[in-house]
Every structure is written in C-alpha cells, then in structure tokens.
C-alpha cells in the first residue's frame with residue numbers, strides 16, 4: 093500500500109511551517125527598497141546614463157528645451173553618479189532596451205517608492221510612454237517589490253509625489269498626473285495606512301518636485317506663488333518651516349531646487365546657483381554641487397535624474 097501523504101508538510105501536516113510575517117516585516121529580510129520620507133539617509137538610487145537617444149531631430153517634440161551634446165551630458169551624469177558613490181549611496185542602473193526613448197534618463201518620473209515597494213509611473217506623454225517597463229525590470233532585478241502598476245487612462249509621474257511624514261504624502265494633479273492615477277494610488281495607500289493629499293498645480297508647470305523640495309525633518313523649500321496653498325498648509329501643520337526661494341531667475345535658469353536630499357540637512361544640487369547655494373547654507377544646509385549645465389537642456393537636473401529606491405526609515 094502506498095504511504096499516506098496526509099501528515100506530510102506539503103499537505104499541512106505537523107512539519108508545515110506557515111508564513112506569519114506580513115509584507116512590511118519582509119521588507120529587508122526578503123525584499124529591498126522603501127522610503128517614508130524625503131530626507132532620511134539615502135541608501136540607494138536608480139539612474140540611467142544618457143546615450144545617443146538624447147540626440148534628436150526635433151528637440152521640442154522630444155520634450156527637450158534645446159539640443160544636447162552627448163559627451164557633455166554623459167560626463168555630467170558620470171559626475172552625479174560619482175557624487176552619490178562618494179556619499180555612500182548604492183547606484184542601480186536601468187537596463188538597456190532596443191529602441192530607447194529620449195527622456196529615459198529622468199528616472200524620478202518613472203516610479204515612486206512607498207515603505208513597502210514601488211508604484212510604477214505611467215508617463216503622461218506619448219514621448220515617454222513605455223519608459224517605465226525597463227524601470228520595472230531594474231526594480232525587479234534589485235528585489236524591489238512593485239506594489240502597483242496603473243491601469244486605464246491613469247497618468248502618473250513619480251516626481252509628483254512627495255512624502256510629508258511616515259503616514260502622509262502630497263500628490264500634485266496637473267499635466268503629468270491625473271485624477272484616475274490619484275484614485276488608484278489613493279486606494280493602494282489606504283491599504284498601507286498612508287493618507288494622500290492631492291493638490292492642483294498651475295498650468296504651465298511640470299511636476300510637484302519643481303515647486304517643492306524637502307531638505308530635512310522640518311525644512312521645506314518652495315517656489316514663491318507657484319506652490320499650492322494646501323501643500324504649504326499641510327507642511328506647516330506637520331511642523332515644517334516652509335521657506336521660499338530668494339531668486340526665481342537663478343533657480344529657473346540653473347534648477348536650484350532640483351536637488352536630492354542625501355541625509356537630514358545635506359543635499360546634492362545642480363552647480364551654478366551661487367546665490368541660492370549660499371542661501372541654502374545660511375539655512376544650515378550642507379551642500380554638494382554637481383554640474384548639470386548640459387543635462388538641464390533636457391528640462392531636468394539632479395532630482396529628475398534620480399529615482400530614489402531606498403532611504404533609512406522612521
């Protein structure tokens with residue numbers, strides 16, 4: 093007679109070992125990645141070095157502000173990556189694809205992290221459609237869970253979501269992120285116990301990242317008259333000091349706000365913003381600068397080029 097399998101572990105016998113940890117507890121032991129702030133110590137980022145795809149026949153149609161020089165753009169990107177490495181940050185790379193789109197180096201737009209995994213972007217323009225696929229591959233290769241990919245006509249770019257504290261985030265509704273995406277992200281965040289406040293952004297702006305950055309637990313940098321009122325209120329309610337840029341011309345020209353916070357009160361920012369760099373330092377912020385003079389012709393700088401994958405969590 094065949095031996096009974098009834099008491100074997102495979103069929104729930106005594107040797108069966110049930111999985112009892114929840115997904116949040118498995119972040120670290122099993123899965124990697126996660127953020128719950130914009131300012132805690134940066135551990136890993138995702139980038140993509142620009143390649144020949146940035147050289148296009150019609151720069152405006154490719155959502156660039158001016159034609160780029162490939163060698164200079166690559167050299168600047170290499171310097172940014174070196175700055176992260178020098179700061180002890182692990183740098184992950186988006187894999188090659190057969191026919192790359194011109195803006196794929198702007199990794200911040202292609203996903204956003206939650207404490208328990210990524211929300212994949214669904215870029216709003218045809219020019220960037222599908223860039224998120226190689227990012228999904230990179231995240232999977234790095235053992236980062238993808239909690240949500242967006243469906244239907246949802247449009248979402250990661251630079252429109254900003255963490256306020258461990259349980260709440262702001263999301264900007266505008267050109268790049270629509271209500272369908274906000275509803276889907278909100279459903280996920282309800283499950284995660286995260287409150288999402290949606291704020292409307294002015295016509296003619298790109299991302300929430302472009303008007304609001306967070307440098308430490310209690311310091312936010314905002315663009316005068318461009319930052320949604322509800323965003324400033326939400327920050328102040330949580331104890332942030334919200335300070336407004338002293339010089340919009342310099343910030344506009346050299347993307348002074350397009351920084352990434354490396355650790356509380358320490359940022360990596362685009363070079364060439366002497367006035368605002370000094371102002372940041374007067375605010376007690378430690379500043380590391382990296383050149384993005386060529387890269388900014390593609391309408392982005394350090395913050396846009398950097399997909400934040402992991403920070404220390406609160």
Ligand SMILES: NC(=O)NCCC[C@H](N)C(=O)O
Pocket residue numbers: 154155156195198200201220251298299301302390391392393395396397
């Ligand atoms: N987060 C950002 O500000 N990203 C910059 C993206 C620039 C790119 N040329 C675009 O239009 O999507």
